[in-house]
Amino acid sequence: MLTLAAPLLWAAVAELVGERAGVLNIGLEGVMLIACLAAAVASPVVGPWWAIAAAALAGVAANAAFAAAVVLGADQVVAGTGMVLAGLGVTGIVFRTLQAHGLASTLVPTLPWGLLELGALVALAAVGVLLARTRIGLVVRACGENPEAVAAAGGSPPVVRFAVLVGAGALIGVAGAALVLRGAGAFVEGMTAGRGFLALALVLLGRWRPWAVALGTLLLGAATGLQFHLQALGLERVPYHVLLALPYLLTLAVLALVPRDRLGGPAALGRPYRGQH
Amino acid sequence: MTRWLLAVAVIVGASVAVVLAVGGNPVEAGLAAWDGAFGSGLALQETAARIVPLLWCGLAVAVAFRAGVWNIGAEGQLVVGAMAATWTALALPPGVWSAPAALLAGGLAGAAWAGIAAVLRALSGVSEVLSTILLNLVAQAGLGWAVHGPLQEAAGSYPQSDPVPSAAWLARPLPPGRLHLGLGLALAAAGLLALALRRTPWGLELRAVGDAPAAARVAGVRVARMQAGVLVLSGMLAGLGGAVELLGITHRLFERFSPGYGYSGIAVALLGGLAPGGTTAAAALFGAMAAGSGGMQRAAGVPAVAVLLVQGLVVVVLAVGVGRERR
Numbered sequence: 001m002l003t004l005a006a007p008l009l010w011a012a013v014a015e016l017v018g019e020r021a022g023v024l025n026i027g028l029e030g031v032m033l034i035a036c037l038a039a040a041v042a043s044p045v046v047g048p049w050w051a052i053a054a055a056a057l058a059g060v061a062a063n064a065a066f067a068a069a070v071v072l073g074a075d076q077v078v079a080g081t082g083m084v085l086a087g088l089g090v091t092g093i094v095f096r097t098l099q100a101h102g103l104a105s106t107l108v109p110t111l112p113w114g115l116l117e118l119g120a121l122v123a124l125a126a127v128g129v130l131l132a133r134t135r136i137g138l139v140v141r142a143c144g145e146n147p148e149a150v151a152a153a154g155g156s157p158p159v160v161r162f163a164v165l166v167g168a169g170a171l172i173g174v175a176g177a178a179l180v181l182r183g184a185g186a187f188v189e190g191m192t193a194g195r196g197f198l199a200l201a202l203v204l205l206g207r208w209r210p211w212a213v214a215l216g217t218l219l220l221g222a223a224t225g226l227q228f229h230l231q232a233l234g235l236e237r238v239p240y241h242v243l244l245a246l247p248y249l250l251t252l253a254v255l256a257l258v259p260r261d262r263l264g265g266p267a268a269l270g271r272p273y274r275g276q277h
Numbered sequence: 278m279t280r281w282l283l284a285v286a287v288i289v290g291a292s293v294a295v296v297l298a299v300g301g302n303p304v305e306a307g308l309a310a311w312d313g314a315f316g317s318g319l320a321l322q323e324t325a326a327r328i329v330p331l332l333w334c335g336l337a338v339a340v341a342f343r344a345g346v347w348n349i350g351a352e353g354q355l356v357v358g359a360m361a362a363t364w365t366a367l368a369l370p371p372g373v374w375s376a377p378a379a380l381l382a383g384g385l386a387g388a389a390w391a392g393i394a395a396v397l398r399a400l401s402g403v404s405e406v407l408s409t410i411l412l413n414l415v416a417q418a419g420l421g422w423a424v425h426g427p428l429q430e431a432a433g434s435y436p437q438s439d440p441v442p443s444a445a446w447l448a449r450p451l452p453p454g455r456l457h458l459g460l461g462l463a464l465a466a467a468g469l470l471a472l473a474l475r476r477t478p479w480g481l482e483l484r485a486v487g488d489a490p491a492a493a494r495v496a497g498v499r500v501a502r503m504q505a506g507v508l509v510l511s512g513m514l515a516g517l518g519g520a521v522e523l524l525g526i527t528h529r530l531f532e533r534f535s536p537g538y539g540y541s542g543i544a545v546a547l548l549g550g551l552a553p554g555g556t557t558a559a560a561a562l563f564g565a566m567a568a569g570s571g572g573m574q575r576a577a578g579v580p581a582v583a584v585l586l587v588q589g590l591v592v593v594v595l596a597v598g599v600g601r602e603r604r
Contacts (some may be wrong), residue, residue: 026349026406030589065593074596077347077406078547082592085540089586096580097299194414201407241422248411248418255403 002117005221009120010175011199012213013127014168021164022144022268023070026080028172029196030087031062035176037091040187043108052177059173060166067165071158073272110185116178128210144266147273157273201251284548284591291587301577313572314565322454328564332463333518334542335556341511343551345487346504350409351515352539353416354387358516359523360423361386363530366441375445380520387516388509395505421532437531447525459521471553544588547595
């Protein structure tokens with residue numbers, strides 16, 4: 001269950017910290033896909049442990065591109081969608097070119113249970129403490145609530161948002177690594193299959209609180225795991241594609257049931273920072 | 278104008294970089310792409326055929342974004358439109374009504390799929406960004422289920438539907454080329470939309486809602502209702518696009534029916550400045566690119582998915598412009 005939830009947890013932490021700084025990152029799905037490919041390419045060459053680092057680096061690089069657009073004042077939803085397309089495109093090009101040269105390994109070395117699962121919980125707790133208890137966390141949250149006030153106090157919202165997104169890129173990278181090195185054991189085109197979007201929904205459902213996000217993610221992981229078990233046991237003849245849609249339907253249902261005034265969220269979420277006029 | 282210059286710079290720059298990265302010759306690849314898009318009558322027809330789904334999705338996204346509705350769900354709306362069109366064309370006895378009925382079903386299905394997001398937003402305040410993305414994933418899973426289950430071909434060997442009866446196919450005037458009637462339908466839709474946006478009170482209100490929702494509200498426009506309606510209209514356009522692509526090109530349903538037309542529609546609409554005329558021009562550019570990418574793949578070994586990377590980069594770059602115009 002924790003193994004199923006781990007990639008989502010890492011991705012949700014990344015999305016959470018970005019959103020607390022006022023940046024909605026839809027592009028997470030694309031960045032995660034790029035990280036998956038990096039992990040799969042690196043693992044046979046440098047081993048699965050260093051492949052985590054390679055995936056994190058790839059995540060940093062890709063998310064930095066998104067961060068640059070955001071800091072330049074891009075509409076975040078639109079730029080994020082572009083990142084999803086670019087992620088699909090760039091991984092498709094690299095993977096097919098490697099395949100054409102016979103360089104794409106079908107199965108790559110993977111990792112034992114442990115670091116990536118427990119690390120996800122630790123990362124979530126650490127980010128929670130960082131946001132709630134430290135000065136840096138205060139500045140980050142202020143950028144999500146009222147960036148103009150940060151600027152008035154002598155800070156620079158664009159710099160903070162850029163730094164947060166670069167850091168989040170590393171977390172997204174680890175999410176991709178967890179998917180490949182603890183799950184599939186290979187790269188498949190489009191393998192993130194909406195997990196990045198799901199992380200987005202989980203942050204919303206957890207109302208930007210780390211422990212609530214963790215709880216939601218673990219519940220979703222448990223539900224998915226249970227379904228697969230039931231199917232394996234033949235207890236329930238649920239078609240595979242219905243299972244595939246289940247987490248998304250579940251999320252939509254919960255979103256529909258949570259009353260809108262309970263949602264809230266960072267006040268400046270999704271709003272480009274314009275600077276002083 | 279800056280928008281087009283930027284986009285062309287991104288397209289050329291990214292394409293050259295990709296060709297160099299896979300060890301090809303950019304000049305050769307460029308000539309091959311030109312040949313694939315414009316080199317012969319057949320190539321021109323291929324470009325025209327590739328424009329069609331991009332134009333439908335581009336129009337769907339443009340009208341929504343213009344009204345400040347962030348419909349990221351054209352992809353799912355297109356897929357359910359194609360599913361509904363397939364089911365209708367297979368279920369009805371073939372006849373002159375086959376194509377119109379299938380198109381109608383596709384449009385209605387797309388509208389209904391977007392309608393779910395509209396209802397969620399109206400009742401529970403769920404942002405359409407998230408709901409339409411999630412509905413895309415559900416639609417894709419639904420398509421997989423359909424072609425493995427109820428809509429699977431009678432032979433049962435592949436996860437695809439039977440071909441729809443030829444009575445439902447959209448006419449191809451110049452075979453063996455793939456240019457089909459759907460292009461005319463899409464252009465007509467673009468024309469109608471342009472008229473409606475520019476010449477009707479509804480169009481004026483829509484633009485007001487997109488530009489200044491608070492002012493529109495003060496002026497008596499029912500903003501939430503207008504935006505819900507636009508979302509449904511947007512879904513209908515994307516659903517029609519799915520139906521048209523099915524009846525005009527593929528004639529049957531399969532899992533990879535859409536290589537991301539709905540997302541490409543965002544690139545098309547942004548480059549088109551969210552106006553029907555500009556969107557048509559942008560669809561022509563991206564359609565030529567799609568047709569050219571086939572030639573490039575054969576000549577220079579550049580995978581055709583490179584188109585997605587280029588479109589994505591165009592969207593990221595143009596997003597800066599969108600963000601700056603608003604607020």
